[in-house]
Amino acid sequence: MTYLVLFCRILLAGVFLAALVGKVRSAAAYREFAGSVVRLGLFSRRVSRVCAAVVVGVEVLVLVLLVPARTVPAGFLAAVVLLGAFAAGIVLALRAGNSAPCRCFGASSAPLGRVHVVRNLILAVAGAGGLAVAVTGAGAAWPPHAGGAAVAGVAALLVVFLVVRLDDLMSLFSSRPVMPAVGE
Template sequence: MTYVAFACRILLFGVFLLALAGKVRSRTAFASFARSITDLRLFPRKVSRAAAAAVIAGEVAVLLLLVPPRTAPLGLAAAVLLLLAFTAGIVVALRGGRRAPCRCFGASATPLGPLHVVRNLILAGTGAAGFAVMTALPAAGWYSRRRRRGRGGRGDRRGPAGRPARRPGRPLPHRPAGPGRRPSTRRPQVRSPSCLF
């Protein structure tokens, strides 16, 4: 299961890295991306450039969170939310009859279509699967450690046949004779006191 989570992280990291590099490689690339958001008419013209900057900031945040294992679940969750937001924007634009060229990975003349929706949903599903695996692994590890601690812990040590194991320096607990068990007739050995003179 660890390999599944790692593969999801690598895939989304590569996708978001390519998307970010295509948008910020030059001023012209960023201007084209901002203009594509304006052409979709999802926001007012004055807000479109700020929305483009917010998208780039979100992609940077996803990349930074995906690298450390401790923050990788947050990075996967952020990637899923960002991809779902992209998908919702594309669906709204398509329903309004607006099919501007997709600038998700930089310069491209391909207009938006259902293929972009399917692609984003697949990537979002990949991120959701990785998030589910990474959040389930610590719980499973905690449960297995607790079971091992309960079986072989210091307070539950058992010897052969389920008897308590003898600890160094401590005698075995006295067990009363049960039915069918003959009481011991062995007399305790009394040691003579050592000579004090």
């Protein structure tokens, strides 16, 4: 179970780090993210801008809490709450007919869709699983064996890559052609 907690920690920390870097890598990137929150139409322009800042702050908080072993349960809990809020917000926006581009990791222009809800729910389940194991103490065997830790780390980083590149993967496997065929 130690490796499950480690996998979940690295997975969520990697996803939130990529999301945070995508949003704050430049002033323009942050403006794009804040604008995408406004375009979701869930709140007024002013409240949406505050929500964008809160999201960035909570992402930083999740990262900070997932590092030291004693705060890992709080980190998992914060991640689950934030991911649940993301999923709920996307569902509400989609029900209102709004599929503004997802700026979850920065520059993507892919419109929000069910895949984003599913992604966030799967990540929330990973956080809840990590929380459950961390709280029960079943994952307390520390330090883990180096080989097991390496496998958990590499597996988590592979999943982080897939999550971050999800929009590209969905486009790749979409039935709609992205570019016209040669000669058309």
